[in-house]
Amino acid sequence: MSGAGASAERSADVELRGLHKRYGGVVAVESLDLRAEPGEFVSLLGPSGCGKTTTLRAIAGLTPPDGGLVIIGGRVMNDVPVHRRGLGLVPQNYALFPHMTVMENVTFGLRMRRTAPADVERKALEALGTVQLAGLEDRYPRQLSGGQQQRVALARCLVVGPTVLLLDEPLGALDKKLREAMQVELKSLQRQVGITTIFVTHDQEEALTMSDRIAVMHRGRLQQFATPQEIYEAPRNRFVAEFIGVCNFLEGRVAGRDGAALLVRTNGGDLVSISAPEGRSPGEGTRVVAAIRPEKLHFRSPGAAGTLRARLETLVYVGTAVHFHLRTASGERLIVYRQNDSAPPPALAPGADVQVTWEPSAARLLPE
Amino acid sequence: MTGFLCLIPLLVLLLAFFVLPFGVMLYQSFFLSLLQAPAGSPPTLANYAKVFGDFFYLRVLLQTLALGVAVTALTLVLGYPVAYFLARAAARSRRLLILLVIAPLVVSIVIRSYGWMVLLGRAGTVNTVLQTLGLIDKPLPLMYNWFGVVIALTQVLLPFMILTLASVIEGIPESLEDTAAVLGAGWWQRFRHVVLPLSMEGVGAGITLVLMLTIGSFVSVLLLGGSDTLILPLLIYQQVILLNNNFAAALGMLLLAISVILLYVQARAFRVRGAA
């Protein structure tokens, strides 16, 4: 495998500065600043239409941006034609050449670069071995399964030793089990080869599983660029909190401070604590919104201080946990996840009044 | 960009050898031949006046249009069921059917006309069979008249109608017919209320196509028609033989006008991609 293990030095960083692209009256990408380190696995995550594919194509040179710079390995690529950028791309439908065998597909890039024939075959076989597809060289794409086609597409990319690997929702066409298996394989392959990878997906679970860092995008703008943990635990705004996983939102007014935490009187009248990020001190009476993940909420015995009152509407049993769907006095919905561990489950039935609480650091203030 | 460069050779061919010749024809239609007026005479509408002023020529025009209507109607009525059958056929049979419909088209029209001549002539197959069976005493005049022309043209143009219609009918989901059947509609009702209305665009496209092709047909009418089956394309040919180039040019412009109108109607009103 050309560059196996040693690609960390071959791999380039990818930097986007002020990337901008519009189609007619619609802005696809706006003022995008992003930097992926060499060897890093970065996901571009967002709903359809958020600009992630446009961004990927801009990096590849297939869709020239209207503004901004695409810098790869320290070199400005804006005027470099597609076929000279030395990147690898696996599009959504793999785009295997139907009129060529697997071998011809994989050797395509090498042949276009006029690599010596002896090297061509050797490298191709190596690449096929790396993606575990040895023995299928003479088949045609239509004779392969979806998973096999995808591996051929990967091998085809990697064999030319690109500095960056671009993947456009490559696992979308696979069924769930296969997709999960491929996620693990892709990630380990990427680690092994050490190549900078930009991965486009709309599946947040996928992004969380595979990425070193995630760039969440919405309507052409970057919402947050951070590690999966940070994105999940500390979403920077409502969109990110809602898009990733499930999230509860509490609205209320600031009623004072309690040390490092903020005291907030909810719309339903309860007084609760939430953590305020450094440097933010909204004054008393300001309207605020807090985000709390369902697994961070616990039930408390009634009457305890600093809790939120609610009524249980439904329970959903999902095997590993029970999901409690609640409604507060002010009509807001809350979801509480309780792990099915060995502790006895709370004896709750729909219609019961409950009290919910949390660690102050679990509830985060969102910008308005 | 290089994109436009790629178009240039083709454009040059068409401009030089398609547009220009028609331009010449247009130009020459406004002049009289040397037999009628000295060289250098001013342009005139005399040729056109001749067409519209003489009943003989008007009759030719009418005959052309009438033939168009007759053949179009025949191909529509005869071809629709075949088109339906083709559109609803299973994939394997459909391929064979399409081949059977297209195959006649690739055979030269001259050969096909020859076949008709052997069939329809006085001593031809049809007459011989009918006489042998004792159904007639004298041979029927099946050729060198409108009958022969209409038969031959119908055979030539049926594939066009069939393929155009089939293409559209294929787009009508069979589930609509099934639903109608479940609701109690018999085949005629299904046809009248479901299939036919939804296929109107194809019908329109087929009609304009066959009409256009009939009005421009030449070989079949020349070979299977007689002295009284004169239509516009034949008249033009005649005039060229007689060296009345200018008059032929005027007639040609007339035919061009009719064709362009039909072409425009086809392009605008019926965006169907069938065979042509």
Add this chain to the structure above:
Amino acid sequence: MRRDPWALALRVYCGLVLAFLSLPIVVAVGVAFGSDRIARFPPTGLSLQWFGVALSSRTFLGALGNSVVLAAFTTVLTTLLALPASVALVRRRFPGQHALEAFLLSPLSLPGVLYGVSMLLFLGAGGFGLAWWGLLAAHAVIAVPYVLRTTLAVYRGMDRGLEETAAVLGANPWQTFRHVTLPLLRPGLVAGGLFAFLTSFDNVPVSIFLTTARTTTLPVTIMSYLVNQDFDPIVGAISAVQVGLVVGLLLALDRVYGVAQITSFGGQ
């Protein structure tokens, strides 16, 4: 298909119509195998005599040669013109594209007589006379829409991602065209080329005005026989050969490329 009497009636009817469509061709070919002195169907006896006569006739062989050469040149010329044009039309969107395409395809729809006469007048006015290149140009004009249409249909149906992927893998535009685009366009080119060849080979309305005794084509020669009421079975023999060749070609190409699908339901 519903299993009721109407379905059966429909099948029978279609069979009849399809027989009607093939009837004159069957007759023409049948005459060729006849032992009679005149054209007669069905023939009273079987013989290959007329094939012998046809193949030894200088007139017909000369005309056949002319037709083949002319059709071959036409096919090559139209392919060379239509291929780049198709690529240009599909790759970029520009205003007036539809109108331009309609214009490029328009020779398909206009009566051959009309075009033949206009070319005759054009060549006459230009003082070129009935030169062979004029005939070739005319054939190219009427044949090029066939190649253009099928090539456009195939290219439009192609996955554009393939060309993009080739570029990302390092193929420059020419390499992409040669290794990816062209092989995938081949069915369209072949189908179109076949129809271009046949259009030229079979053409009468245009050729009749632009040929001379020296450049005359096969169909024009046959025409003059028939117009003079000469129904010699020799015509049948020639027809049989041509039909055999042409239908065989069509079937072979359909087997390999699915020509029928491309041409009839073109471009859905």
